[in-house]
Amino acid sequence: MQLTTLTIREAHELLTTKKISSVELTQAMLQRIREIDPKIKSYVTVSEELALEQARKADERIAKGENVTPLTGIPFSMKDCISTRGVRTTCSSKILENYVPQYNATVTNKLAEAGAVLLGKTNMDEFGMGSSCENSAFFNTHNPWDLDRVPGGSSGGSAAAMSAGLATFTIGEDTGGSVRMPAGFCNVTGIKPTYGRVSRYGLIALVSSFDSIGPMSRDAYDCATVLEHIAGHDPHDSTTYNSPVPNYTKHINKPVQGMKLGIPKEYFVAGMEAGVESALQEAIRQFEKLGMEIHEVSLPHTKYGLPVYYLLLFAEASANLARMDGTRFGLSVSENAKDVIDIYLKTRHEGFGDEVKRRIMLGAYALSAGYYDAYYLKAQKVRTLLRRDFESAFSKVDLLLAPTCPTTAFKLGEKTSDPLEMYLSDIYVVATNPAGVPALALPAGFSNNMPVGMQLIGKHLDEQTLFQVAHAYQQVTDWHKQFPNI
Amino acid sequence: MKPTYEPVIGLEIHAELITNSKMFCGCSADYASAPEPNTNICPVCTGLPGAMPVANKKAIELAALVGLALNCSVNKHNTFARKNYYYPDLPKGYQISQYELPICEKGWLDIDSGSSSGAASATYRDPSRVRIRRVHIEEDTAKLFHEKNYALVDFNRAGVPLLEIVSEPDMRSVEAALDYATKVRAILRYLGVNSGNMEKGVLRFEANISVRPFGSDEFRTRTEIKNLNSFRALTRASAYEIERQIKIYESGGTVVQETLGWDDVRGVTTSQRSKEEAHDYRYFPEPDLPPLQLSDSWIAEIKSRLPELPEAKTKRFVEQYELKPQDARLLTSEKALADYFESVVSKSKSSPKTVHSWIAGEFMRYLNDSGKDVDDVTLSPESFAKLIDMVTDKTVSGNNAKVVLAELIESGGDPQEIVKEKGLAQVSDESFIQEVVTKILNDNPAEVEKYLAGKETLLQWFVGQVARATKGKADPNVTKELALKALAERKK
DSSP states (O other): OOGGGOOHHHHHHHHHTTSSOHHHHHHHHHHHHHHHHHHHOOEEEEOHHHHHHHHHHHHHHHHHTOSOOTTTTOEEEEETTBOBTTBOOOTTOGGGTTOOOSSOOHHHHHHHHHTOEEEEEEOOSGGGOOSSSTTOSSOOOOBTTBTTBOOOSSSHHHHHHHHTTSOSEEEEEESSSTTHHHHHHHTOEEEEOOTTSBOOTTBOOSOTTTOEEEEEESSHHHHHHHHHHHBSOBTTBTTSOOSOOOOTGGGTTSOOTTOEEEEEGGGSOTTSOHHHHHHHHHHHHHHHHTTOEEEEEOOTTGGGHHHHHHHHHHHHHHHHGGGOSSSSSSOOOOTTOOSHHHHHHHHHHHHSOHHHHHHHHHHHHHHSTTTTIIIIIHHHHHHHHHHHHHHHHHTTOSEEEEESOSSSOOBTTSSTTOHHHHHHTTTTTSTHHHHTOOEEEEEEEEETTEEEEEEEEOOTTOHHHHHHHHHHHHHHOOGGGOOOOO | OOOOEEEEEEEEEEEEOOOSBOSSSSSBSOGGGOSSTTOSOOTTTTTOTTOOOOOOHHHHHHHHHHHHHTTOEEOSEEOOEEEEOOOTTOTTSEEEEOOSSOSEEEEEEEOOHHHHOTTSOTTOOOOSEEEEEEEEEEEOOOEEEEOSSOEEEETTSTTOEEEEEEEOSOBOSHHHHHHHHHHHHHHHHHHTSOOOOGGGTSEEEEEEEEEEETTOOOOOOOEEEEEEOSHHHHHHHHHHHHHHHHHHHHTTOOOOOEEEEEETTTTEEEEEEETTTOOOOOOEEOTTSOOEEOOHHHHHHHHHTOOOOHHHHHHHHHHHHOOOHHHHHHHHTSHHHHHHHHHHHHHOSSOHHHHHHHIIIIIHHHHHHHTOOGGGOOOOHHHHHHHHHHHHTTSBOHHHHHHHHHHHHHHOOOHHHHHHHHTOBOBOOHHHHHHHHHHHHHHOHHHHHHHHTTOTTHHHHHHHHHHHHTTTOBOHHHHHHHHHHHHHHHHO
């Protein structure tokens, strides 16, 4: 039995019927990480001791039959921007290379309470700034489908770990496609929930008004299972919704016949890789076969999605990263410093990578006196238009279908010399974040032997529909069951 | 002829709010009682990565209460903003404040320095109404302790709720500014939102100052004096800055827009930052906190909590107790004092005026001398009322009552018993007093001679001698009558 490619519910079944123990499952994962991860390099930190301790506790819980959840004893990994008490949390940045949080993120606590087993922390673009994981200050992560290619970003480590069988599920974070784009590149299912559905407390912020923590897993059902456990109101995060979390898995089998699926015409234009386009067309036919109505819709402000997204990102990130100043935690470079300003400068000069510095400078510029109205304020106004685009589309259809990226995974180094080219790879995934709507990415086939991803975009707080439709699709397709040969 | 100048002053008042917890986390806001530095801290107020703010409901209520007391309108939709700058006392690299939409705006406060202060020179024009531009909520910074080659940071104060009350540049004299600041402080204390204890730094001022030729309505270049931590510093720094700017204009120079510090030892303002060096705070809406949405009913509920404020109380005291306005104003300067006065009045048979003179006189002197607050005084209004009534009843003389009052304040007890114990009861018995008067006149023939020769002011001296001989027990009115009679007899 291959333990490392089990779904959550397969593993749960084996655990609760005592066919395997959580310690066995966890050890199998740790063993595979030792064997495979030197090639993939998806983990920044493997928390082996903690994992085995949590696995033992999970086994006790299962043995006593007390408080057993679908996640009890299930090994997972987490993007390295989510705080874990006692386990270093680096954001793949030199400035936080040795930062060990004193507290847990709400999501970390919720997963610990559910009995899940933390295997370690996964690589990412530094502070989430990137689309290929190549902006990690530590090392590149390789796409398990082709080691010469990127896993996507910024949750590239999470997607690669999932795809290579180095975790049963993983927690990613999506600021502008950071869950969906790498999910597409690595043949993984992942969801960016509605903004405010999952607490951000303890998530090291990139863009406070976009950041959404979301699970990545083997299929939509598993995603639904994890989201049920991590979503909900948090008194520590004032931007979380108060509304109760639905029991997504309970209703996941509801029929999708008659549902209206919108195809935004602005997303299907020239520039898309032929194999991606044909995979998407095939998927549309599949949804039709499932009895869904297909409608063309328009999101007229789509072309402004990328500039709005990046401008607001630069602005908020410039403030969010200000606390990395070398005075209380993380890297502190004070040798030969003249004064405290000098410590700030030296620390940030050494601690931040080029892309981070570029974005901080752009953000500070966009917010500065005399430019605020032209940049930040203007972007906020266009953000409203983007939101209205979605509202207007959702008055006609129940959900939307779009690719996650115009291409499949590109080669390592292919786009690193041109930041703008790199930004363009996010073109299909960024608009959802300024709008705050949920979007689920799932495998849609292959193009030149590399995975093609697609995403279902839903109404605010309507993750349920996304799970239902994705689940229905995955009942009749087996793209998501394909594993790379490593 | 030399032009005369008029100062234009605006004040920013920073007031910490008295709440249990900090503005954006659950840590205790009582940093003054913290046993050690960095004990009232958590991931939020030390700005650890990933920590998020949650707004303190109580602080929002208090901010609205202050705004309403200052006749502001409350913005039903108001927002927090990030004010970005780097300093080690600011853990996040930005301060959460309010910028475009503060909680309260467009208020006013009437001052009376124009009429009540004789100090204002004739060239100064004092408007009686100071408009208040805005009242907004922000968080206090950490405290820095500068050592020789390093500095230490104590985050116990970081994140304590702070209110910023910004006036329009409506004050035209130092006296007006002082009066406004004093009145704002009194209101904050009335509302119980701030102790007003300037030594502890819970209230700080910043003054914006420019001067212009009298009669002009232009606004000239202003300077901003930061961190004025006492009324004395506010007064001295403003006066100094006004004179400095006048001298610049008189010598044909121009005032430079800059931020100034106040050097209390040397008594001068010093340049801190020029306009070119001024911070660009890069304000933008705080994405971690949704806008505050306040309903009409919420605002009405807060408004219903407003106590009677100093102005209204003064008016009522004048009408109800027939006090002179300046006497009423003194009593209402502190809510505790006004309450104490009313409590004594309600327990006393004597007139409110009599009670006022005891409170404004002996009682206030005691407070001033001992540096205590009304709240520190354990003397019950009942005992105080009893003592005042004993004076009214002539059971004890005014002078002896002062002795009894001191005893009551220091050690407590019952006024009647203290009078009995110390033998201080007033004697009106004429035969007893007559005897003493005769003795005093006999013992002082030279003074009697002078009196009879026409120096009638000596009468009071004889009365005083009798009081001394009887240890204050002799009723001074009876003494006076008998002494007059006895002296008249000797004239014959």
